[in-house]
Amino acid sequence: MTTVTIERVSRSFGSVHAVREVSLEIRDGEFFTLLGPSGCGKTTLLRMIAGFCELDAGSISFGARRIDTLPPHRRNTGMVFQNYAIFPNLTVGGNVAYGLHARKVPAARIAERVATALKLVHLDGYDARWPHQLSGGQLQRVAIARSLVIEPEVLLLDEPLSNLDAQLRVEMRGEIRQLQQSLGITAIYVTHDQEEALAISDRIAVMRAGTLEQVDKPDAIYRDSTTPFVAEFLGVTNLLSGTITRREGAHAVIKAGATEFHVEGTVTGLGEAVAFCLRPEALRVIAPGDAIPDGWASLEVLISRVEFLGALTRVETQLADGTMLRVALLDQPLETLSVGHALTLAYDPRRVTGFKAA
Amino acid sequence: MSVTLPRNSFPLVVTGIAFGFLGLFLIYPLYRVFGASFLDASGTYFTLHNYAKVVASAFYRDSVINSLTITVLATLTTTAITAPFAFAVARLPVGGKTALLSLAVLPLVLPSFVSAYALVLLFGHAGVVTHALEWLGIPFGSIYGTPGIVLVYVLTLYPYVLLPTVAGLKALDVSVEEASQNLGASRWRSFWTVTFPIVIPSILSGALLVLIETLENFGVPFVLAEDKPIMAVEVYKLFVGETDTNPASAGVLGVLLVCSTTIAVVIQRRYLGRRRFATGARRSPPLIEAGPGWRSLATLYCWTIVLISLVPFFAVIEISLMEYRGPVLHPHFSLENYAELLRRSTRPLENTLLLSTLAAFGAALLGVPIGYAVTRVRSRLTAILDIVATMPFAVAGTILGIGLIISYNSGWLVLTGGWLILVLAYVVRKLPFTVRASSAILHQIDPSLEEASINLGVSPMMTFARLMIPLMLGGIVGGMVLTWVAVASELSATVVLYSGQWQTLTVVMFQALEGSGAGLAAATASLLIFFTVIPVTLVYRLLRRYEMSLL
Numbered sequence: 001m002t003t004v005t006i007e008r009v010s011r012s013f014g015s016v017h018a019v020r021e022v023s024l025e026i027r028d029g030e031f032f033t034l035l036g037p038s039g040c041g042k043t044t045l046l047r048m049i050a051g052f053c054e055l056d057a058g059s060i061s062f063g064a065r066r067i068d069t070l071p072p073h074r075r076n077t078g079m080v081f082q083n084y085a086i087f088p089n090l091t092v093g094g095n096v097a098y099g100l101h102a103r104k105v106p107a108a109r110i111a112e113r114v115a116t117a118l119k120l121v122h123l124d125g126y127d128a129r130w131p132h133q134l135s136g137g138q139l140q141r142v143a144i145a146r147s148l149v150i151e152p153e154v155l156l157l158d159e160p161l162s163n164l165d166a167q168l169r170v171e172m173r174g175e176i177r178q179l180q181q182s183l184g185i186t187a188i189y190v191t192h193d194q195e196e197a198l199a200i201s202d203r204i205a206v207m208r209a210g211t212l213e214q215v216d217k218p219d220a221i222y223r224d225s226t227t228p229f230v231a232e233f234l235g236v237t238n239l240l241s242g243t244i245t246r247r248e249g250a251h252a253v254i255k256a257g258a259t260e261f262h263v264e265g266t267v268t269g270l271g272e273a274v275a276f277c278l279r280p281e282a283l284r285v286i287a288p289g290d291a292i293p294d295g296w297a298s299l300e301v302l303i304s305r306v307e308f309l310g311a312l313t314r315v316e317t318q319l320a321d322g323t324m325l326r327v328a329l330l331d332q333p334l335e336t337l338s339v340g341h342a343l344t345l346a347y348d349p350r351r352v353t354g355f356k357a358a
Numbered sequence: 359m360s361v362t363l364p365r366n367s368f369p370l371v372v373t374g375i376a377f378g379f380l381g382l383f384l385i386y387p388l389y390r391v392f393g394a395s396f397l398d399a400s401g402t403y404f405t406l407h408n409y410a411k412v413v414a415s416a417f418y419r420d421s422v423i424n425s426l427t428i429t430v431l432a433t434l435t436t437t438a439i440t441a442p443f444a445f446a447v448a449r450l451p452v453g454g455k456t457a458l459l460s461l462a463v464l465p466l467v468l469p470s471f472v473s474a475y476a477l478v479l480l481f482g483h484a485g486v487v488t489h490a491l492e493w494l495g496i497p498f499g500s501i502y503g504t505p506g507i508v509l510v511y512v513l514t515l516y517p518y519v520l521l522p523t524v525a526g527l528k529a530l531d532v533s534v535e536e537a538s539q540n541l542g543a544s545r546w547r548s549f550w551t552v553t554f555p556i557v558i559p560s561i562l563s564g565a566l567l568v569l570i571e572t573l574e575n576f577g578v579p580f581v582l583a584e585d586k587p588i589m590a591v592e593v594y595k596l597f598v599g600e601t602d603t604n605p606a607s608a609g610v611l612g613v614l615l616v617c618s619t620t621i622a623v624v625i626q627r628r629y630l631g632r633r634r635f636a637t638g639a640r641r642s643p644p645l646i647e648a649g650p651g652w653r654s655l656a657t658l659y660c661w662t663i664v665l666i667s668l669v670p671f672f673a674v675i676e677i678s679l680m681e682y683r684g685p686v687l688h689p690h691f692s693l694e695n696y697a698e699l700l701r702r703s704t705r706p707l708e709n710t711l712l713l714s715t716l717a718a719f720g721a722a723l724l725g726v727p728i729g730y731a732v733t734r735v736r737s738r739l740t741a742i743l744d745i746v747a748t749m750p751f752a753v754a755g756t757i758l759g760i761g762l763i764i765s766y767n768s769g770w771l772v773l774t775g776g777w778l779i780l781v782l783a784y785v786v787r788k789l790p791f792t793v794r795a796s797s798a799i800l801h802q803i804d805p806s807l808e809e810a811s812i813n814l815g816v817s818p819m820m821t822f823a824r825l826m827i828p829l830m831l832g833g834i835v836g837g838m839v840l841t842w843v844a845v846a847s848e849l850s851a852t853v854v855l856y857s858g859q860w861q862t863l864t865v866v867m868f869q870a871l872e873g874s875g876a877g878l879a880a881a882t883a884s885l886l887i888f889f890t891v892i893p894v895t896l897v898y899r900l901l902r903r904y905e906m907s908l909l
């Protein structure tokens with residue numbers, strides 16, 4: 001029921017611009033993720049929404065209601081903290097009931113709602129337990145139940161999984177996503193883990209040094225990054241540069257060192273410098289004698305390193321001028337990949353993303 | 359362009375109340391004392407004459423020199439003796455450690471002037487031990503003057519150095535030492551290059567407390583200085599003295615005294631502010647394995663200090679149970695001193711209990727929110743508040759007392775002669791205790807707990823009351839008990855401020871010592887010990903469980 005509108009919001013600490021002129025429109029019921037490297041201002045932006053950090057300029061509204069002038073305890077947001085922030089002096093039940101007491105909900109209703117919330121996070125029957133008797137994952141569930149039970153307009157999560165071990169993170173992120181979808185609540189999620197962001201978000205905003213770099217759906221962010229920064233931040237990629245030498249049908253041809261790459265579209269004018277990226281998994285090995293798929297381009301490389309990861313094999317190769325090109329191959333027989341040997345690779349020019357020279 | 363208003367009024371309210379209170383009962387009285395030192399005899403014109411007079415007087419010059427000499431000697435001796443003690447307790451397998459640490463807290467309970475008097479009773483001109491030695495034909499020097507005063511300070515104030523140093527050594531993470539040894543330093547070398555530098559701030563913070571205490575102390579030199587002039591005593595005599603009351607000169611000496619202590623406090627804050635080696639110990643360093651020789655030496659050393667420091671206790675209790683006829687001690691067991699004490703009046707005991715309790719609650723009520731604001735809200739205002747709330751450390755009790763009297767004996771607010779002025783003086787003086795205790799415990803509470811509460815819809819003010827107070831309870835109670843005990847044995851402000859029916863136990867002791875009622879004084883002191891030992895022991899047990907230090 002709540003859209004979140006952030007308009008030209010800024011905040012600096014001394015000379016550090018933590019958040020600079022950020023505008024965002026988060027839709028009702030959307031799972032929206034703020035993604036970016038450490039120190040880029042994600043937490044600051046989230047805390048501005050929660051009310052724990054003052055705005056230097058700009059405004060924040062829930063629906064048509066402006067909330068950045070409200071004190072934090074009257075904003076009706078549910079925040080899940082990185083370190084859980086479970087009150088050690090209250091039981092699990094007491095923690096979950098805390099916000100309901102503040103809202104003067106009648107006692108009978110409180111018991112009912114606490115039970116429902118605990119059930120939602122698979123902690124039924126844990127009411128009377130003390131926080132120190134719970135594991136990290138269970139504490140995080142209590143924290144989630146505690147913020148959901150007050151039926152907040154927006155759920156705010158600041159790296160809620162970063163204190164958990166790898167396997168639990170994967171499990172919990174699925175649960176959080178499922179819970180959010182079944183309740184239809186608007187959620188803003190902060191993380192610096194790109195895989196986590198891609199896995200659970202409806203949309204992602206990539207932040208860099210206090211500003212928004214790109215806001216889009218996960219696959220668009222990954223496949224059609226609009227800046228080299230986004231392309232590099234979202235997983236392994238090949239970031240190359242060259243100049244446009246000619247056009248060939250719908251493609252532009254970029255000469256990078258001694259190798260020519262084909263890109264769909266025009267990117268920029270002839271003779272101009274461009275940066276472009278090509279994801280390692282977009283490259284395919286063409287066995288000797290096999291044909292290159294229709295409309296695809298090819299190139300020759302030398303294998304310099306092979307890393308077998310099970311399902312995936314990562315290969316580092318060298319172009320003719322020595323530039324490194326990473327390749328990720330699914331289910332490729334290892335004997336076809338010996339270091340020092342030549343390899344023919346092919347790719348779909350649509351998978352090359354060109355960036356106008358910065 | 360949007361205007362951002364402070365949405366959390368709680369720190370503002372706290373800061374406002376704190377400034378109001380300290381302004382009225384600390385700053386203004388001090389201002390009046392300072393003012394008195396700059397006014398002529400008629401009290402209307404500005405003059406530096408009072409300063410000229412004091413500086414020109416050899417007597418007052420000596421009082422300044424004596425005070426500073428004694429302070430420096432006492433601080434250096436206490437630190438030099440106590441630092442090895444702390445290290446031994448923290449890191450060596452010393453025998454009877456728990457008992458040792460519990461007993462080491464006791465000197466904080468007994469008013470230091472009573473310790474001084476106990477020493478006089480034992481080693482003074484007519485002391486028991488002096489007589490015995492004379493009888494044996496062994497010559498014995500004097501306990502009076504500088505050596506005796508320094509000795510009493512060392513014996514009563516060493517816990518101020520011991521407790522923070524032990525805490526500092528315990529808070530050291532073992533990995534720091536291991537890293538040093540891993541990099542090739544011998545154990546000895548890594549002690550001097552890593553361990554010792556890390557605990558220096560703890561040692562210094564204790565040493566500076568000793569320094570301030572000794573500068574301000576009034577009771578010990580009163581008993582032991584004989585004719586030697588001492589600043590804190592002369593201030594009292596100039597103000598209260600029967601013959602030559604002179605608020606202006608008292609003001610001059612008061613200014614000098616407050617300036618000296620302020621310099622010490624400022625140095626402490628500056629130095630320690632830049633050196634915070636909170637390592638957030640995961641694992642305390644293990645005990646050092648020492649041979650039986652070292653082990654017995656360390657045990658002997660620690661127990662000797664503690665036992666000597668307890669001599670005044672035993673002496674006081676012992677003497678309280680003996681018969682006195684006039685000033686002459688008779689070695690008979692008797693409860694006459696206690697009977698005499700009860701015959702007189704139980705009012706002083708009741709007063710002490712009542713006033714200490716009121717002061718402890720008052721200091722907590724004011725100090726806990728201040729500690730909170732200072733630790734959790736970072737603004738220019740709270741930075742100033744932090745400094746103002748530490749100021750009472752630097753103000754001697756006598757001077758605060760004099761200031762309160764000058765300020766509130768007439769005009770819109772008259773407080774002299776009642777109980778309230780005593781409680782106010784105590785609250786102001788002991789405020790740093792509760793402020794420190796509550797900020798110490800706040801450092802252990804994650805700030806996101808508060809944010810979680812506020813986020814769930816509880817206002818900051820209610821979050822403080824409903825969540826933070828319960829979480830801080832251990833520290834708050836600890837601070838309150840320490841305040842209670844400190845107030846129960848307070849003398850310097852009380853002796854200036856009390857009137858008629860509001861005599862406390864310490865005043866009774868003081869008057870008995872001035873007169874000839876040593877037995878009565880000892881009985882009173884024993885009574886005080888009885889009422890303060892139990893809470894102090896309990897609190898330190900509590901604190902050790904929380905592994906925190908309030909000093």
Ligand SMILES: Nc1ncnc2c1ncn2[C@@H]1O[C@H](COP(=O)(O)OP(=O)(O)OP(=O)(O)O)[C@@H](O)[C@H]1O
Pocket residue numbers: 013016017018036037038039040041042043044045192
């Ligand atoms: N209270 C503060 N005082 C001063 N600087 C701050 C404060 N809070 C944040 N900053 C600065 O603002 C910038 C953004 O901080 P923020 O905490 O929002 O980063 P983040 O994206 O959440 O990083 P991380 O992933 O490490 O949590 C950083 O440079 C940080 O140092």
Ligand SMILES: [Mg+2]
Pocket residue numbers: 042043044
């Ligand atoms: Mg962050």
